[in-house]
Amino acid sequence: MNLKGNATLPKPAPRQVDPQALAHEIVERLTYRLGKNAEAAKPHDWLHAVILSIRDRVIDAWIASTQKTYEEQGRRVYYLSLEFLIGRLMRDAASNMEMLDDVQAALSSLGVDIDIIAALEPDAALGNGGLGRLAACFMESMATVDVPAYGYGIRYVNGMFRQEISDGWQVELPETWLTHGNPWEFERREASYEIGFGGRVDPADDDEAGPHQMHWRPSERVIATPYDTPIAGWRGKRVNTLRLWEAQPIDPILLDRFNAGDHLGALAESNRAESLTRVLYPADSSPAGQELRLRQEYFFSSASLQDIVRRHQQYFGDVRTLADKAAIQLNDTHPAVAVAELMRILLDDHGIDFDEAWDITRQTFSYTNHTLLPEALESWPVPLFERLLPRHMQIVYAVNSRLLGEARRSGHFDDRAIGAISLIDEGGERRVRMGNLAFAGSHSVNGVSALHTELMKETVFADFHRLYPARINNKTNGVTFRRWLMQCNPGLFGLVREAIGDRFMDDPEALRDLDRFADDSAFQEKFLAVKRANKVALAELLRSRVNARINPDALFDIQIKRIHEYKRQLLNIIEAVALYDQIRSHPEKDWVPRVKLFGGKAAPSYHNAKLIIKLAGDVARAINHDPAVQGLLKVQFVPNYNVSMAEMMIPAADLSEQISTAGMEASGTGNMKFAVNGALTIGTLDGANVEMRDHVGEDNIFIFGLTAQEVNERRASGYNPREVIEQSRELGQALQAIASGVFSPDDPGRYRDLVQGLYDHDWFMVAADFESYSSAQRNVDAVWRDQAQWAKLAIHNVARMGWFSSDRTIREYATDIWKVM
Numbered sequence: 001m002n003l004k005g006n007a008t009l010p011k012p013a014p015r016q017v018d019p020q021a022l023a024h025e026i027v028e029r030l031t032y033r034l035g036k037n038a039e040a041a042k043p044h045d046w047l048h049a050v051i052l053s054i055r056d057r058v059i060d061a062w063i064a065s066t067q068k069t070y071e072e073q074g075r076r077v078y079y080l081s082l083e084f085l086i087g088r089l090m091r092d093a094a095s096n097m098e099m100l101d102d103v104q105a106a107l108s109s110l111g112v113d114i115d116i117i118a119a120l121e122p123d124a125a126l127g128n129g130g131l132g133r134l135a136a137c138f139m140e141s142m143a144t145v146d147v148p149a150y151g152y153g154i155r156y157v158n159g160m161f162r163q164e165i166s167d168g169w170q171v172e173l174p175e176t177w178l179t180h181g182n183p184w185e186f187e188r189r190e191a192s193y194e195i196g197f198g199g200r201v202d203p204a205d206d207d208e209a210g211p212h213q214m215h216w217r218p219s220e221r222v223i224a225t226p227y228d229t230p231i232a233g234w235r236g237k238r239v240n241t242l243r244l245w246e247a248q249p250i251d252p253i254l255l256d257r258f259n260a261g262d263h264l265g266a267l268a269e270s271n272r273a274e275s276l277t278r279v280l281y282p283a284d285s286s287p288a289g290q291e292l293r294l295r296q297e298y299f300f301s302s303a304s305l306q307d308i309v310r311r312h313q314q315y316f317g318d319v320r321t322l323a324d325k326a327a328i329q330l331n332d333t334h335p336a337v338a339v340a341e342l343m344r345i346l347l348d349d350h351g352i353d354f355d356e357a358w359d360i361t362r363q364t365f366s367y368t369n370h371t372l373l374p375e376a377l378e379s380w381p382v383p384l385f386e387r388l389l390p391r392h393m394q395i396v397y398a399v400n401s402r403l404l405g406e407a408r409r410s411g412h413f414d415d416r417a418i419g420a421i422s423l424i425d426e427g428g429e430r431r432v433r434m435g436n437l438a439f440a441g442s443h444s445v446n447g448v449s450a451l452h453t454e455l456m457k458e459t460v461f462a463d464f465h466r467l468y469p470a471r472i473n474n475k476t477n478g479v480t481f482r483r484w485l486m487q488c489n490p491g492l493f494g495l496v497r498e499a500i501g502d503r504f505m506d507d508p509e510a511l512r513d514l515d516r517f518a519d520d521s522a523f524q525e526k527f528l529a530v531k532r533a534n535k536v537a538l539a540e541l542l543r544s545r546v547n548a549r550i551n552p553d554a555l556f557d558i559q560i561k562r563i564h565e566y567k568r569q570l571l572n573i574i575e576a577v578a579l580y581d582q583i584r585s586h587p588e589k590d591w592v593p594r595v596k597l598f599g600g601k602a603a604p605s606y607h608n609a610k611l612i613i614k615l616a617g618d619v620a621r622a623i624n625h626d627p628a629v630q631g632l633l634k635v636q637f638v639p640n641y642n643v644s645m646a647e648m649m650i651p652a653a654d655l656s657e658q659i660s661t662a663g664m665e666a667s668g669t670g671n672m673k674f675a676v677n678g679a680l681t682i683g684t685l686d687g688a689n690v691e692m693r694d695h696v697g698e699d700n701i702f703i704f705g706l707t708a709q710e711v712n713e714r715r716a717s718g719y720n721p722r723e724v725i726e727q728s729r730e731l732g733q734a735l736q737a738i739a740s741g742v743f744s745p746d747d748p749g750r751y752r753d754l755v756q757g758l759y760d761h762d763w764f765m766v767a768a769d770f771e772s773y774s775s776a777q778r779n780v781d782a783v784w785r786d787q788a789q790w791a792k793l794a795i796h797n798v799a800r801m802g803w804f805s806s807d808r809t810i811r812e813y814a815t816d817i818w819k820v821m
Contacts, residue, residue: 012060015056015060017097017098017099017102019102019105019106019109020106022099022102022103022106023110025053025056026049026050026106026107027110029048029049029052030045030046030049033048033049033052034049043112043116043117043120044117047118048183050090050103050114050117051089051090051184052183053103054090054093054094054097054099055093057097057236058093058097058236059230061097061232061236061238062239062241064239065143065238065239065240066241068148069148073315073316074148074820075148075324075325075326075818075819076150076326076327076820077147077148077149077150077328077329077818077820078150078152078304078308078326078327079135079139079142079149079150079152079329079331080152080300080301080329080331080335080338081131081135081152081153082131082153082280082297082300082331082334082335083126083128083131083132083135083280083331084124084126084132084135084139084151084153084242085124085126085127085129086124086126086136086139086229086242086643087123087124087136087483087642088122088123088644089121089184089229090118091118091487092140092232092487093184093232095482095486095487096140096234096235096236096482097235097236098235098236119644122178122180122182123177123643124177125158125159125160125162125175125177125280125642126154126155126160126244126280127159127160127280128160128601129562129600129601130562130667130668131332133479133643133669134448134477134669134806135153135331137479137483137669137806138809138810139151139240140231140483140806141233141478141805141807142240142814143231143232143239144233144238144480144482144807145807145811145821146233146238147238147240147818147820147821148238148820149240149241150240150241150308151231151240151242152243152244152245152300152303153244154244154245154276154277154280154299154300155185155227155245155246156277156278156280157178157279158174158175158177158278158280159177159279159280160280161173161174161601163601163639163640164640165637165639168617168621169610170601170602170610170614172604184229184230185228185229186227187225188226188228188243189225191226191307192224192248193224193306193307194221194222194223194250195221195222195223195224195247195299195302195303196216196218196221197219197220197222198218198219199217200216200390201214201215201217201394202214202215202217204348209351210353210354212347212353212354212398213348214391216348221250222248222249222273222276222299223247223249223250223273224246224247224299224300224302225246225248226243226244226245226246226303227244227245227246228242229241229242229244234505235506243304243307245277245299245304247273247275247276247277249269249270249274250269251269251270252270253267253270254267254268275292276292276299277296281603282296283603283604283605284605287384290384291384291388294337294380294384294385294388294389295388297335298389300335301335301337301338302338304335305338305342305345306345308326309322309342309345319352319360320356320360322360322364323360323363323364327364327818327820328364328365328366329365329366329367329368329817330365330368330438332370332371333369333376333378333435333438334378334434336367336378336438337389337434337437339365339399339437339440339441339442340389340392340396340399340437340441341392342360342364342365343361343399344391344395346360346361347395348391358399358402362441363443365438365441365442365443366442366443366444366817367438367441367444367445368446368447369435369438369445369446369447369461370666371666372452372455372456372459372460372663372664372666373566373664374460377433377434377435377460378434378435379425379431379432379433379435380432381429381431381432382424382429382431385432393432396437397424399423399441400422400423400424403422403423404418404422410467412466413463413467417466420463421436421463421467423436423440435460435461436464439461439464440464444816445461445471445472445473446473447472447473447475447666447667448475448477448666448688449477449668449687449688449691450690450691451663451685451686451687451690451708452474452666452667453472453474455708456472457472473816473817475809475812475813476688476804476809477667477668477672477688477806477809478803478806479669479672479673479676479806480805480806480807481504481802481805482505484676485676486505488647488648488650488651488677489530489534491530491533492527492531492534492678492798495526496511499513499514499523500513500514501513504802508802508803508805508808509802509803509805509808510802511676511798511799511800511801512800513799514798515795515800517795518792518796518799519792524787524788524791524792524795527678527791527794530678531651531652531654532552534651534652535552535556535654536552537652538552538556538648538649538652541648546636546638546639548636550595550634550636551593551595553593554593554594555592555595555654555655555780555781557594557596557597557653557654557655558597558598558649558650558653558657558679559572559596559597559599559600559657560599560600560641560645560646560650560670562601562602563600563602563606563609563610563612563613564609565763565764566660567659567660567665568659568661568766569598569612569616570612570754571766571770571773572598572657572659573598573612573619573635574731574734574735574738574770575734575770575773576596576619576623576633576635577734577738577743578733578774579594579633580619580622580623580629580633581730583628583629583632583633584628584629587628587630590785591632591633591781592632592780592781592785593633594634595634595636596634596635596636597636597637597638597649598616598635598637598638599638599639599649601640601641608754608757611750611751611754613637615738615743615754616635616637617637618743618744618750619635619738619743620634620635620637621743622742622743646670646673650673650674650677651677651678654680654784655679655680655682655780656671656675656681656683657683658670658671658674658681658682658683658686658687658689659683659769659773660687661769662684662705662708662711663707663708663709663711664764665686665689668686668687668688668689671683671687671688671692672688672692675696675797675801675804676797676798676804678797678798679797680700680702680783680790680793680797681701682701682773682776682777683703683704684703684705684706685705685707686708689701691804692801695800695803695804696797696801697796697800700793700797700800702780703776704769704772704773704775704776705768705769705772705773706765706768706769714765714768715763719762719765719768721758721759721761721767721768722759722760724768725758725759725767728767728770728771730774731767731770731771735758735759738751738754738755739751739752739754739755739756
């Protein structure tokens with residue numbers, strides 16, 4: 001809207017932040033926004049009214065932050081991620097805006113319990129695990145350290161499935177988090193874009209068009225409509241934007257088909273568009289699943305790139321200066337197609353020469369790799385990629401020609417190395433390698449822990465590293481302690497604050513001041529009391545949800561993460577079976593009471609991962625119902641693990657299981673959350689565990705197992721797992737019990753193949769690490785018996801975890817890669 005003359009619009013008055021003013025506003029929102037009076041309002045009405053009241057203050061800071069960015073005309077960061085596991089936002093936003101105590105007091109004056117209504121807020125189903133939670137921590141930290149940024153992703157209607165356990169098996173159900181709307185988001189229909197698929201590519205019909213300029217004529221189009229969520233940094237210093245894309249059809253209903261009686265066919269275009277943003281990670285075991293996943297990745301990458309380029313032109317004009325004003329970070333390989341999409345925009349929409357377009361693209365993009373697993377680097381069959389994205393296939397071939405020519409001219413690359421860096425995998429079915437495309441199209445490629453980064457140079461990107469030796473760098477992950485200490489563990493937060501003051505709230509490394517209390521018996525007693533209170537709260541929650549009865553005085557041994565063979569939940573379960581046998585065989589020994597808790601989701605098509613969940617349930621049923629164990633060992637699988645459940649389980653943990661096969665976990669962030677909440681870690685020297693050991697001290701962590709180098713040496717030298725198993729009495733007996741049906745009498749052969757895999761190849765070194773793991777667990781028991789010593793080690797962990805703040809990580813990105821600080 002254009003204003004006439006010098007007219008100015010009125011601005012809203014600043015909102016007060018005190019309990020009385022908030023109470024008045026909450027009732028006002030309840031009445032005039034929700035149409036309810038206080039007497040008739042239900043808990044969900046109060047929740048909505050509170051969110052609206054908090055949101056108003058967030059919006060004030062949001063608008064001010066946006067205006068400041070435009071006025072400064074500086075570079076902005078764009079973070080592209082297929083996942084943003086943001087969790088519930090009410091407490092997070094209120095805490096970061098420094099109004100949580102006032103909100104609680106306001107609600108108390110109205111007779112409303114904040115804990116009751118907070119529990120009703122849906123847990124946004126926008127991610128699966130560590131990758132999405134990292135993206136959420138990074139968004140909060142970017143706002144906290146004053147980095148102007150947009151996050152870009154998909155507004156999944158159902159997102160990651162809701163997990164139920166039926167007869168021990170995982171059942172995937174739709175997650176309906178958006179059923180009643182989302183009061184945090186704002187639709188921005190004016191920033192919608194068309195996204196094309198399929199069709200044909202013609203030469204540009206402009207006489208002045210360059211040789212690389214083409215005209216893509218898609219046969220299918222959908223509309224990408226953005227929904228913006230404000231993400232507040234600590235103390236409201238900056239509020240950034242999380243922009244999520246929803247897919248909508250161009251024609252919601254084909255009336256000619258409908259009127260002809262084809263009522264279902266009339267909605268085909270609408271259904272096809274909506275499927276793009278329905279579910280996170282559709283199973284890609286079928287061709288249709290692969291196609292939908294590639295469509296999703298291109299859909300959100302294209303919408304995001306169009307939005308970034310549009311914004312740049314609006315405020316800076318010449319698209320050739322894009323790299324000076326925009327830093328685009330690819331969070332893992334999923335958005336890698338954005339490299340080809342930016343090339344398409346520069347070549348075809350703006351007529352830029354290929355070489356210049358490639359230089360702009362590489363200077364704009366940077367890429368974070370999160371995995372060394374080749375299958376997780378993603379590749380797409382060439383026919384599928386070419387059918388869906390014919391213009392991008394041309395660009396990939398053109399980039400590949402340039403890349404391979406550069407490598408060949410260097411004189412240091414033979415045919416094997418040329419094949420390794422090629423964007424096209426020629427081994428068997430020809431496939432487009434998205435990890436290689438992301439690497440080639442970025443000026444910076446970073447790992448997420450020191451070990452992972454070095455392994456990148458030696459394994460998956462070894463030949464790329466030889467070609468571009470300065471491109472790979474390390475940025476060890478971190479977590480936001482505002483969420484993972486201050487909010488989810490208020491008891492420990494209050495204790496730490498009482499002991500060392502407030503400085504750690506702004507400078508997490510000031511937690512180190514807590515070290516001097518590690519030997520203080522009075523502080524230890526308070527520390528253990530806080531931990532026990534958290535355990536009691538978790539025990540009550542599990543009793544209400546899954547009818548589990550657990551002893552809060554037992555050692556809480558917790559492994560919560562995505563179910564995958566390399567994360568080795570199987571090793572944990574096998575050790576539980578071995579411990580079960582030992583307790584029954586030697587009831588006279590002084591056994592430490594232990595509760596083993598598992599949580600995590602298995603990919604719908606991942607058979608062995610789902611079988612491991614079933615095994616955990618079968619083992620739990622046998623152990624928990626055996627009177628001979630006398631309650632000394634309990635096992636429980638906690639269904640539908642998500643951010644909200646993590647916020648209950650992590651503060652209650654005594655022992656954190658970080659036991660992946662060395663060399664296979666890129667970093668991990670759960671390990672950091674557990675440690676700063678006072679759990680001791682049992683883990684391999686994998687991912688960020690290595691740096692955690694260095695920071696907390698090797699006497700304050702339980703390390704076991706093969707190193708990454710030793711794993712590779714074992715595999716290379718002809719590892720014989722059968723021999724290892726036969727030499728370990730406890731391991732052999734545990735595996736025999738599992739394979740023979742002791743824990744599955746209804747189906748004695750259920751786990752035979754799973755166990756046989758350990759005998760035949762044991763790729764994830766479960767047998768190789770069993771004895772070391774079992775020994776480390778008995779060492780855990782020994783330390784646990786001396787509660788003063790346990791508290792001392794746990795306090796040291798809390799004190800020395802400050803370096804693992806995501807604020808530190810983001811400052812490193814901002815300084816070294818994005819150049820915005």
